Each structure stands twice: as C-alpha cells, then as structure tokens.
Amino acid sequence: MGARINLTYPVALVLAALAAGHRYGFDIMEATGLPSGTVYPLLRRLEAGEYVEAQWEGEEPAQQEGRPQRRYYAITDAGRELLARARGRFATVDAGLRAAVFGRPGEVPA
C-alpha cells in the first residue's frame, strides 16, 4: 500500500461513488456533488495510496462517440477496505447528528 490518506467525508464519498460504478472525474462530481477542485486532487491521492487505480480507455469507444479518450478510475481491494472503515466511522457520526438534530437516533425527516 502507498501513501496514507486521511479518512475524510469527501474521501468516503468519492470511494462510495467509485464502488457504485462511477468511473471518471465528472461522473464522480455529479454523483457526489463535490466540486472539481476537490474530486480530482482526491483521486490523485487515492491513486498514490493505491486505493484506486486508473487506466485510459481504449481508442475505439472514444472514436465511435467522437470524443477524447477518458481516464477511468476503479476502486481496489485496499480502497474497499478503506470504504468499509469510512462507512463505519461516518455511520456513527451520522447517528450522532440525527440524535442531536431530530431527538432520536435513526429518525430521518420525510
């Protein structure tokens, strides 16, 4: 495994988006609602830490659609472990916030 990464909420969001099948920067931006200035640097850090891997798509699909080739990202096993940790951590935070805001843990407004 490469460089360590701080397990922040945006990191968890990006990993979750990748695990859900979103594969390139703008796709992840749309899925997470995070700005480009957050998503792309996070992808670099996650790639450096080997939590995601990236590869260029083949020429053929890009040519067929008349656009430049994209760089696709995919979550690795280490990334899935990190995501599982993030889900555990942010589930606790989420429960705490719900208790503070709505009075009872787990209660969500309609």
Add this chain to the structure above:
Amino acid sequence: MSARDSIRQHAWRAIVRVASRMVPRDARAEWRREWDAELHHVQARGGPVLRTALGAFADALEVGVGPRAFADAARFGHASLAGSPLHVAGAAVVLATGIAAAGVCLALAWHGARDAGSTVLLAASIPLVLALVCSAGAAAASLIRRAIVRHPSPLPCTADEARAASAVLCAGAGAAGLLLAAMATVRFPDAAAGWSLLDGAARVAGPVLLSGAIAGAAVRRWAPPRGESL
C-alpha cells in the same frame, strides 16, 4: 459548435494550459490529456465547464506540490540544518543580504529621482539590483545543492524535497530582506520621506519574487530529476 461554445472552449483550454505550468514536465502531457477529455465531456453535457476548469488549479497544485510539501520542507530543512548548518545559514544570509541591499537601493533610487545625483543613482541601481539579486539567488541555490551533496540528509531526501526546502529558504530569506528594507526606511527618515512601510514592502516585492524565481530555476536546473534520490 456555436460561437459561444467556441469561446468557452478557448477559455477552458487556456485555464488548463495555465494551470498545467504547475504540473511537473514529465507528467504534464498526460495531465492535460485527462483534463481536456473531462472538460470536453462537461461541455458536451452542457455542464459548468468554466467552473469545473478552475478545479484544474487545485489538481495541478496537488500533482505539482502535494499536500505534504510544507511538512517535507520542514523535515528536510531540519535535517539539512542538523547536517550542515553553516552551508544552510550561509545560503540564507547571502540571499537575505542581496535582497535587502536591492531593496534599500530601490528605496533610495525611487525616493530621490528629482535631482541629478539621484538620477545617476537610479541609473546605476538597476544593473546593481539585478546583479545582486541574480548572484544572491544563484549563490543560494549553489550552496543548497552543495550542502545536499556533501552532507546527505540522515533522512531519505528526494529532489522534490530539496526543491521544497529551497523554496521555503528563499521565502524566509525574502522575509528577512523585507524586514531589513523596512528597518532601513525607518532608520533613515530623510531617505524614506513620504514612504509608508507598506509602500516600501511593495517596492521590494519585485526583487524578492525575481530572486525566488531565479533561485528556483537554478535549483531545478541543477537538481536531479523529480523523484530521484539525492
């Protein structure tokens, strides 16, 4: 493509091109290729292409500098000081003296350009300032480089860390130069008549930036390729 789309495309391409200057040369082509592909897609989808393009600066900083640059610089600076304090202190003093001297020369020249003597001083100060700043920057870079080679850090040190350390050193020396120049304007009130400290600092900022750029260029020229251990 409509004229408006064409203008937008030129704009985001220009933004990416400018931001790419912060990306290391060996990674720049691929970095631009990815951003071009992303923004092409954003524009095709009618998304906020210019706002998205501005994120290229944050990404370029991430690739070019990294989030741990200051921590690395501090770590390397500490190791360098422990290994070769005289070299590092010498580099800082040379750079600070050059910048301070340049600042004082500029202060005197700008103030008194109303008579013949000060006009001569102004004319003479321009090459003097350039020479001082260039020599200080080059000397500092050379000393840093020699210090690194002769006294290898006890901690793992890469060329990136060396660059970061030299940037921090230049910034520190520049701050010292600004302080000295500001002190000179206070110490010699006649020469500094009509000046505020802020004005003085603004006038000194040019040589500071220039010397930093020269020192950075020199280190980049002499340091081994990015990522390679010294």
